[in-house]
Amino acid sequence: MKNKRLIAVVTVLLLTVSTTQAATLEIVKNKGFVQCGVSTGIAGFSAPDDKGHWTGMDVDICRSVAAAIFSNANKVKYIPLTAKERLIALQSGEIDLLSRNTTWTLSRDTTMGLNFVGINYYDGQGFMVNKDLGITSVLELDGATVCTETGTTTELNLADYFREHKMAYKAVVFDTADQTLMGFTSGRCDVLTTDQSQLYSLRFKLAKPDRVIVLPEIISKEPLGPVVRQGDDQWFNVIKWSLFALINAEEMGVTSKNVDALKKSSTAPGIKRLLGVEGDMGKGLGLSNDWAYNIIKLVGNYGEVFERNVGKDSPLKIERGLNALWSKGGLQYAPPIR
Ligand SMILES: N[C@@H](CCC(=O)N[C@@H](CS)C(=O)NCC(=O)O)C(=O)O
Numbered sequence: 067m068k069n070k071r072l073i074a075v076v077t078v079l080l081l082t083v084s085t086t087q088a089a090t091l092e093i094v095k096n097k098g099f100v101q102c103g104v105s106t107g108i109a110g111f112s113a114p115d116d117k118g119h120w121t122g123m124d125v126d127i128c129r130s131v132a133a134a135i136f137s138n139a140n141k142v143k144y145i146p147l148t149a150k151e152r153l154i155a156l157q158s159g160e161i162d163l164l165s166r167n168t169t170w171t172l173s174r175d176t177t178m179g180l181n182f183v184g185i186n187y188y189d190g191q192g193f194m195v196n197k198d199l200g201i202t203s204v205l206e207l208d209g210a211t212v213c214t215e216t217g218t219t220t221e222l223n224l225a226d227y228f229r230e231h232k233m234a235y236k237a238v239v240f241d242t243a244d245q246t247l248m249g250f251t252s253g254r255c256d257v258l259t260t261d262q263s264q265l266y267s268l269r270f271k272l273a274k275p276d277r278v279i280v281l282p283e284i285i286s287k288e289p290l291g292p293v294v295r296q297g298d299d300q301w302f303n304v305i306k307w308s309l310f311a312l313i314n315a316e317e318m319g320v321t322s323k324n325v326d327a328l329k330k331s332s333t334a335p336g337i338k339r340l341l342g343v344e345g346d347m348g349k350g351l352g353l354s355n356d357w358a359y360n361i362i363k364l365v366g367n368y369g370e371v372f373e374r375n376v377g378k379d380s381p382l383k384i385e386r387g388l389n390a391l392w393s394k395g396g397l398q399y400a401p402p403i404r
Pocket residue numbers: 104105106107108147148149167168169215217218219220241242243244246260261264288290
């Protein structure tokens with residue numbers, strides 16, 4: 067009897083867990099906004115201005131999802147998270163989506179109840195030192211003190227790299243990007259290490275950026291992308307295809323500026339499907355057929371998102387590099403919308 071009751075309780079619990087997990091899109095539609103986990107502030111990726119208005123590559127993923135669901139890219143609540151907090155915040159349901167320079171690794175993808183959706187930025191780990199140290203390679207850093215953020219792949223790669231090259235180092239770890247930079251500028255360490263993209267944005271914050279150099283070595287692969295909880299394929303698909311829509315739009319030459327004209331007059335079947343003029347491309351996602359049109363109209367295509375936030379139209383001036391489209395020598399590639 068006791069056992070039966072226990073089984074019943076467990077079954078109800080499991081059902082509750084699986085129904086709540088399976089219903090993120092419904093929950094988000096009902097509450098009227100997407101709760102998006104972002105960083106505490108990395109210019110170009112996710113950072114608030116002094117009015118609390120968030121921008122960046124990762125923010126534009128949150129905005130794309132909101133545009134696809136609500137035809138309004140502003141229906142997002144941003145939750146700033148440190149590296150240590152971010153995965154727990156997603157596991158616990160505090161956020162619907164994590165879009166915060168997070169590296170896709172096997173253990174994060176398979177042992178934490180999480181699913182990586184795709185890659186919105188191909189990155190790699192780099193090092194920044196003060197010029198007056200006269201160092202030109204990471205291999206000259208034997209015995210260095212290294213500032214880094216805790217709860218990151220950065221910490222782990224650092225340990226691997228120094229061990230592999232039989233070099234000693236002392237890690238000085240911090241909780242946020244700002245603290246890490248402060249540690250570096252106040253002389254707590256010789257070197258600061260993080261993803262190369264973040265070095266660009268941290269360097270930009272320095273009073274005298276010319277006093278530091280970024281060393282040439284990139285010691286890791288850091289494929290960064292949005293993350294969701296496991297067990298909700300519909301939500302997983304919504305985020306995945308929001309990212310793919312951005313990339314497909316760039317490939318097809320559809321921008322926030324020409325999207326209305328193309329919607330009206332394009333005869334290209336692929337563009338008609340992308341913009342919801344033909345086909346039923348929203349149905350399987352639980353969205354209206356103009357979901358991708360809304361993303362492009364309200365957020366732009368991947369190229370626009372890149373250039374505005376981190377590329378030539380931004381202060382960071384990062385080259386497209388690996389993040390160019392596959393058809394232009396890069397790695398950005400999305401499955402077709404058909
Ligand atoms: N991509 C790496 C590193 C990500 C990371 O959190 N880097 C720090 C380095 S500065 C950061 O972005 N901090 C932002 C913050 O503290 O809000 C990972 O996923 O572990």
